[in-house]
Amino acid sequence: MTDHLPDDRDAVREALIAWYEADHREFPWRRTDDAYRILVSEVMSQQTQLSRVEEAYADFLDRWPAVSDLASAERGEVVSFWSGHSLGYNNRAKYLHEAATQVVEEYDGEFPTDPDELQELMGVGPYTANAVASFAFDNGDAVVDTNVKRVLHRAFGVPDDDAAFAEAASALMPAGESRVWNNAIMELGGVACGQSPRCDEAGCPWRRWCRAYETGDFTAPDVPEQPSFEGSxxxxxxxxxxxxxxxxxxxxxxxxxxxxxxxxxxxxxxxxxxxxxxxxxxxxxxxxxxxxxxxxxxxxxxxxx
Incomplete structure (x- = not known):
């Protein structure tokens, strides 16, 4: 489905990276390439507001600053922390603790660098493995999350199909630059191309190519609604x-x-x-x-x- 993409892909890439590098949200996990800290942030961010994640992330790393610290912790303490900070399903805490134990016991405390091998860690699926490989080792594929799907659908008319999104995202990402690219395109979806678009206000770098900007049709792929947490x-x-x-x-x-x-x-x-x-x-x-x-x-x- 790459025929939906502009011919001048280099210009598209350069515009997005320049926009991101000029100004972006400063999250603490964007200031590190430590795989453990990035894994913590990725697991915490699953269906949890980033404002709540920032506080919990800092508290978590104060308590368990390295993968060896988490591996040696009691699982019950980790689960209680997770629950106490309203970070979603407690299974994530359990799996994060088990993944830390695997890194210490099976990998001598060093994280694998390849997305496929990262998936051997407990609770680490394809998306999380790719994110850790990208942001820690600059060794990932193109990330495809809800934000990225929305951007590709609106800007270039990529069909609402997972395979089409994956193909288009991979075709756009510059080789060997997964760290900056994946951060940049997710930032675009989070800041400029949200459910209510802010094209001009956020200075979207893709306006000159964007079909939605040209037509005014900002339809986005269907996103399942998160069930209400209260009373669940x-x-x-x-x-x-x-x-x-x-x-x-x-x-x-x-x-x-x-x-x-x-x-x-x-x-x-x-x-x-x-x-x-x-x-x-x-x-x-x-x-x-x-x-x-x-x-x-x-x-x-x-x-x-």
Whole structure:
């Protein structure tokens, strides 16, 4: 699908990189090429507002400044931190901790530099692996995220198709410059070409080629809406982890009122003991908590170390 791209691709590339290098948002993870710090930022940024990520990122690195520090930490401490900073699914904390352990034990503390090998780390999928390879080692492919899809669709009419987006993004990226290019095109999507475009205000460098700017049609690819966090199962899972982080061990009925003011042991709907046991079992399946029955038959839960 590269036939949608302008003929003078060098001019397109130079315009974007010059725009980015002249002025861009200063995030702390953009001021480092340390693979560990970049991995932390990438995992934290998944479906989490960047304003919240910045504070959590600084606190996380104060506590675990190097990959060896994270690897030697107790998993429960990492999960409690994650939950306490409202960073989304606690599985991400678990996987980040396990990835750090892999780097220390299997790679002698040095991160792999290749996207394919980075995917061997726990919880690191193709997007995250490519981002770490790009921003830490300048050794990645073109990043294709929601921002990039929106830019390519609007500017050059690339069809709303994952394969088409990947092909077009790769064709545009200058060889061997994944660090600056991927930062620049994501910045363009985040600053100038958001859901409400700011073409002139942000000085978009692609206005002279952009179909949307020419036609006024700023239709963008469909983006699934993030489910509401308030009152969600994800929110209550986080509350369970935080409550257990403050106690060595709790029974179901001790835990219930700490996560819902309307907790009632009876019944089988939301707020019941059955509902809570389902949450706890999910967390146990994810390896985050341990569940056991005491001598009296009560179910007792604790964070897994």
């Amino acid at each position: 199962r994800r929110q209550f899972r986080g509350k369970v982890v935080r409550a257990l982080g403050n106690h060595d061990e709790l029974t179901l009925d001790e835990l219930g009122p700490r996560i819902r003011v309307d907790y009632s042991p009876d019944g089988d709907g939301e707020g019941s003991r059955t509902w809570l046991r389902g949450l706890v079992d999910d967390l146990a399946d994810d390896g985050l908590v341990e569940v056991a029955a005491d001598d009296g038959g009560a179910t007792r839960i604790r964070l897994r170390a």
